Amino acid sequence: MDLLGFYPLFYVPHFGSAWLMGLTGAIHIMASHTSVGAALLFAFLAYKAQKENRTDLYDYMKRYGMFLLIFSYVIGSITGPGIWYTATAASPRGISALIHNFVWVWATEWVFFVYEVLGVFALIYFIDKIDRKTHLKLTYTFAIASVGTLALIIGIISFMMWPGTEAYYTTGSASDAFFGINTFPHMFLRIGFMIMMSGIIGMIISSAMRKENKELSEELTQKMGWVSLLGGFVTVFFFMWYVNTLPLNAHTLLGMQKDAIVMNRIILAILFSIYFSIAIIKPQWVTRTLAITMMLVIGIVGVWPGEKLRETMRKPWVAGQYVYSDQIIGRDVPGKGIKEETSRLAEKGLLKLDPWIPDRLRTITPENKLEVGKLLTRIACSNCHSLEKDGLYRPLMPLAGPMGEEGIKDYMKNVIGTGSIPYMPKISLPDEEYDAMAAYIASQAK
Amino acid sequence: MDATFINAMKDAAGVPFYPVVFQGLYVLTWALHAAFVLLALGSMGLSIYGSTRQKSDPYWKILTPHLIMTGKISISVLIVLGVAPLLFTQVIYDSGWYVANTLSGAWVFIFIYALIIGYTMYYWYQYANKKGSSSNTLIGIVSFAILVFCGVLMHNFAVEAISPTQWMDWYAPNGVVDNSGWNIHIDLIRLGFMVSLMIPVTGIFMQNYSRFLSTRQDFEPKYLEFVKNLGTKMAVIGLIISAALFAVWMLKENLLLHPLSLATVASVVILLMLAISNKNSYLTTGVLVIVALLISGVRELIRYNIMSGIGYDLYGYHMNLEWETIAMFLLTFVVLGFTGIAFILTMAWKVGKTEGVYTATEGSAVSRLANTSLAIFVLWIVVYFGWGMVALFKNTL
Numbered sequence: 137m138d139l140l141g142f143y144p145l146f147y148v149p150h151f152g153s154a155w156l157m158g159l160t161g162a163i164h165i166m167a168s169h170t171s172v173g174a175a176l177l178f179a180f181l182a183y184k185a186q187k188e189n190r191t192d193l194y195d196y197m198k199r200y201g202m203f204l205l206i207f208s209y210v211i212g213s214i215t216g217p218g219i220w221y222t223a224t225a226a227s228p229r230g231i232s233a234l235i236h237n238f239v240w241v242w243a244t245e246w247v248f249f250v251y252e253v254l255g256v257f258a259l260i261y262f263i264d265k266i267d268r269k270t271h272l273k274l275t276y277t278f279a280i281a282s283v284g285t286l287a288l289i290i291g292i293i294s295f296m297m298w299p300g301t302e303a304y305y306t307t308g309s310a311s312d313a314f315f316g317i318n319t320f321p322h323m324f325l326r327i328g329f330m331i332m333m334s335g336i337i338g339m340i341i342s343s344a345m346r347k348e349n350k351e352l353s354e355e356l357t358q359k360m361g362w363v364s365l366l367g368g369f370v371t372v373f374f375f376m377w378y379v380n381t382l383p384l385n386a387h388t389l390l391g392m393q394k395d396a397i398v399m400n401r402i403i404l405a406i407l408f409s410i411y412f413s414i415a416i417i418k419p420q421w422v423t424r425t426l427a428i429t430m431m432l433v434i435g436i437v438g439v440w441p442g443e444k445l446r447e448t449m450r451k452p453w454v455a456g457q458y459v460y461s462d463q464i465i466g467r468d469v470p471g472k473g474i475k476e477e478t479s480r481l482a483e484k485g486l487l488k489l490d491p492w493i494p495d496r497l498r499t500i501t502p503e504n505k506l507e508v509g510k511l512l513t514r515i516a517c518s519n520c521h522s523l524e525k526d527g528l529y530r531p532l533m534p535l536a537g538p539m540g541e542e543g544i545k546d547y548m549k550n551v552i553g554t555g556s557i558p559y560m561p562k563i564s565l566p567d568e569e570y571d572a573m574a575a576y577i578a579s580q581a582k
Numbered sequence: 583m584d585a586t587f588i589n590a591m592k593d594a595a596g597v598p599f600y601p602v603v604f605q606g607l608y609v610l611t612w613a614l615h616a617a618f619v620l621l622a623l624g625s626m627g628l629s630i631y632g633s634t635r636q637k638s639d640p641y642w643k644i645l646t647p648h649l650i651m652t653g654k655i656s657i658s659v660l661i662v663l664g665v666a667p668l669l670f671t672q673v674i675y676d677s678g679w680y681v682a683n684t685l686s687g688a689w690v691f692i693f694i695y696a697l698i699i700g701y702t703m704y705y706w707y708q709y710a711n712k713k714g715s716s717s718n719t720l721i722g723i724v725s726f727a728i729l730v731f732c733g734v735l736m737h738n739f740a741v742e743a744i745s746p747t748q749w750m751d752w753y754a755p756n757g758v759v760d761n762s763g764w765n766i767h768i769d770l771i772r773l774g775f776m777v778s779l780m781i782p783v784t785g786i787f788m789q790n791y792s793r794f795l796s797t798r799q800d801f802e803p804k805y806l807e808f809v810k811n812l813g814t815k816m817a818v819i820g821l822i823i824s825a826a827l828f829a830v831w832m833l834k835e836n837l838l839l840h841p842l843s844l845a846t847v848a849s850v851v852i853l854l855m856l857a858i859s860n861k862n863s864y865l866t867t868g869v870l871v872i873v874a875l876l877i878s879g880v881r882e883l884i885r886y887n888i889m890s891g892i893g894y895d896l897y898g899y900h901m902n903l904e905w906e907t908i909a910m911f912l913l914t915f916v917v918l919g920f921t922g923i924a925f926i927l928t929m930a931w932k933v934g935k936t937e938g939v940y941t942a943t944e945g946s947a948v949s950r951l952a953n954t955s956l957a958i959f960v961l962w963i964v965v966y967f968g969w970g971m972v973a974l975f976k977n978t979l
């Protein structure tokens with residue numbers, strides 16, 4: 137039997153499965169970036185504490201550490217596999233492509249994770265149980281291990297956008313796939329953000345210490361203000377470099393939203409510069425409520441749109457610019473012996489090649505036409521569009537409905553079917569499959 | 583459903599190394615995951631009982647918070663250890679794993695958030711217990727129930743992944759496609775067996791606990807005796823229950839007389855005798871590790887039989903050898919991983935044995951391991967950037 141390796145489709149009405157990923161992803165970014173930033177911060181604090189014999193700093197580290205355990209080592213370490221799990225349900229072939237290219241990189245990262253998880257408990261619970269010097273060495277290794285996890289994942293998430301050079305397609309080598317031109321700018325962009333997050337969280341902890349020790353609380357808030365300011369600067373600086381290392385399709389999409397993005401970033405930069413300056417000049421103004429509010433602001437107004445943007449810019453691909461978001465392989469990768477699938481689909485159609493089509497739907501009849509159309513539309517479009525009229529995720533019906541049944545068919549065949557829209561996958565199918573989809577979409581858009 | 587279908591679902595990129603190596607790593611790392619799942623659930627479950635006894639019983643007053651702490655660390659460890667088999671299973675059995683995840687997509691999402699809530703509540707439970715709050719037991723029970731539920735979901739994915747002949751019926755019952763991702767399928771005996779192991783694992787842990795602390799002056803010998811006896815009782819009763827469930831499971835799978843399951847039974851008998859005599863609980867733990875590996879092997883045997891039975895050609899998976907990244911993994915795993923973990927564990931051992939502050943003197947094992955680890959970590963980062971720059975120069979200039 138001639139079949140392609142598709143998977144069952146998991147469909148989330150109204151929101152789209154990508155939305156589930158986005159939510160988990162945004163939470164994970166906050167927690168994981170704080171975790172790496174805090175590891176760097178701890179190394180700095182432990183160094184200072186040891187050198188200047190500041191025992192009060194250990195106290196701060198301990199409190200910070202308790203927060204970190206829950207925020208990063210409960211929420212962060214669960215949402216990590218969590219993104220992976222939800223991405224698996226939403227885009228099995230995208231994840232599969234990443235796994236089969238990078239399994240050893242991930243396995244290496246896992247070694248660092250194990251070290252981190254054991255290390256964080258030792259770091260926090262042994263603060264007053266081992267000598268300072270050993271503790272300091274532990275914090276150093278912990279910091280490097282945390283940065284190591286970033287160093288290892290960054291090439292993989294950069295590859296999701298694109299391999300960064302053409303070499304990968306001919307060699308198929310994971311090393312060429314991993315180190316693309318946007319790997320390092322992306323890495324330093326994130327390190328900046330991590331440092332900033334560690335300062336933002338640090339202010340929550342320091343402002344909560346006011347009652348017991350006003351002086352220390354203000355000193356630390358001030359320090360955290362500097363830390364955040366430094367992190368913020370690094371982030372903005374590398375963001376500009378990062379944008380220049382993106383592929384063409386990303387720029388097309390970026391261009392469409394550029395003004396809004398630039399506006400959002402400028403407002404955020406001003407808002408947070410003011411906040412950090414207040415922390416430095418008037419630390420007593422930074423209350424716990426303010427500190428927590430600002431953390432939520434950065435999450436909801438900074439991270440969430442940022443991640444949505446990164447997700448959008450990747451379109452029409454989900455991995456290495458060879459797996460489309462609708463799970464079809466869209467180009468050859470000779471280095472791995474991978475063959476593109478769009479031409480076979482154009483000839484034989486999804487109904488013949490997708491193993492998950494029930495037999496009774498493999499042949500279109502007047503009775504099952506709408507049902508087939510619905511299934512095909514879900515398979516081909518739902519990774520990027522809600523199919524409900526009032527859906528929240530780029531709803532398809534308001535976009536396609538006005539074209540009318542003939543117009544939809546025409547558009548699919550001559551525009552999407554030829555791959556003419558840079559951000560949509562090329563979906564070329566036999567005529568009768570377009571017919572069924574157009575009939576279904578038109579019936580729903582009414 | 584025939585073989586073309588399942589072989590067609592192999593990833594087009596192929597596997598980057600010999601499938602049998604992934605299979606071995608899978609068996610090894612799943613055993614580690616399982617060990618901590620069982621220790622987490624067992625110590626947590628027992629701590630809940632302890633939380634009802636600690637007001638009147640001084641021994642339980644000491645033991646309960648220790649069990650809670652053990653559970654807390656074990657959950658973190660089980661999560662991180664779970665990542666490895668998660669990785670390896672989808673390299674060689676991608677079809678099964680991805681089908682399970684798409685068929686149960688909604689449960690996948692729920693699993694993650696249930697785990698977050700369950701584990702966060704666990705911290706709350708620890709806090710409430712420390713403060714002597716009266717609702718601590720209730721919080722503990724809810725948290726425990728949620729975490730057990732997570733285990734049930736994990737089990738669901740495992741069962742679905744090895745039921746290829748039913749996939750189509752589950753995805754499209756009577757030919758009508760259901761994309762909602764609400765499939766759930768439980769194999770009660772398999773699940774019961776897996777979960778029952780938490781009793782003996784925790785029992786043997788308590789034997790170790792008692793032995794480890796016996797060198798400390800600040801723990802009363804009578805208390806340690808109490809913990810040890812409780813541990814022995816749990817180990818013995820638990821092993822008998824688990825062994826019975828194992829036999830039923832193997833009978834059902836038609837594997838009772840397979841060498842691997844016979845070896846498992848034999849090791850369980852040895853384990854039982856060692857646990858009863860409790861002369862050296864560290865040795866018992868060594869045998870427990872072997873039993874865990876054997877059980878993990880039996881799981882893999884079941885899967886391999888089912889998949890190859892319908893024509894899945896595991897060892898014929900198209901291969902694209904990847905030397906650079908496998909070298910990175912092996913070196914990191916063996917050199918950095920072993921040294922680093924040895925550093926933390928040796929330190930923890932010393933801290934546990936010491937009353938007050940432990941000082942690692944110059945030249946002591948801890949101090950040497952600390953220095954070596956630090957040097958390896960620094961070297962690792964240097965190599966990473968060096969490698970990255972070489973790759974980039976090669977491909978861009």
Ligand code: HEM
Binds near residue numbers: 619668739773
């Ligand atoms: C409280 C949380 C968890 C519990 C109680 C738990 C429990 C279990 C159990 C009982 C099984 C065996 C299922 C069977 O064979 O029937 C299992 C398998 C597994 N678990 Fe977990 N688990 C938990 C969290 C996790 C997490 C967070 C991960 C990933 C990071 C994970 C990864 C795995 C993997 C990969 C398997 C093997 C699945 C297969 O081979 O099909 N687990 N787990």
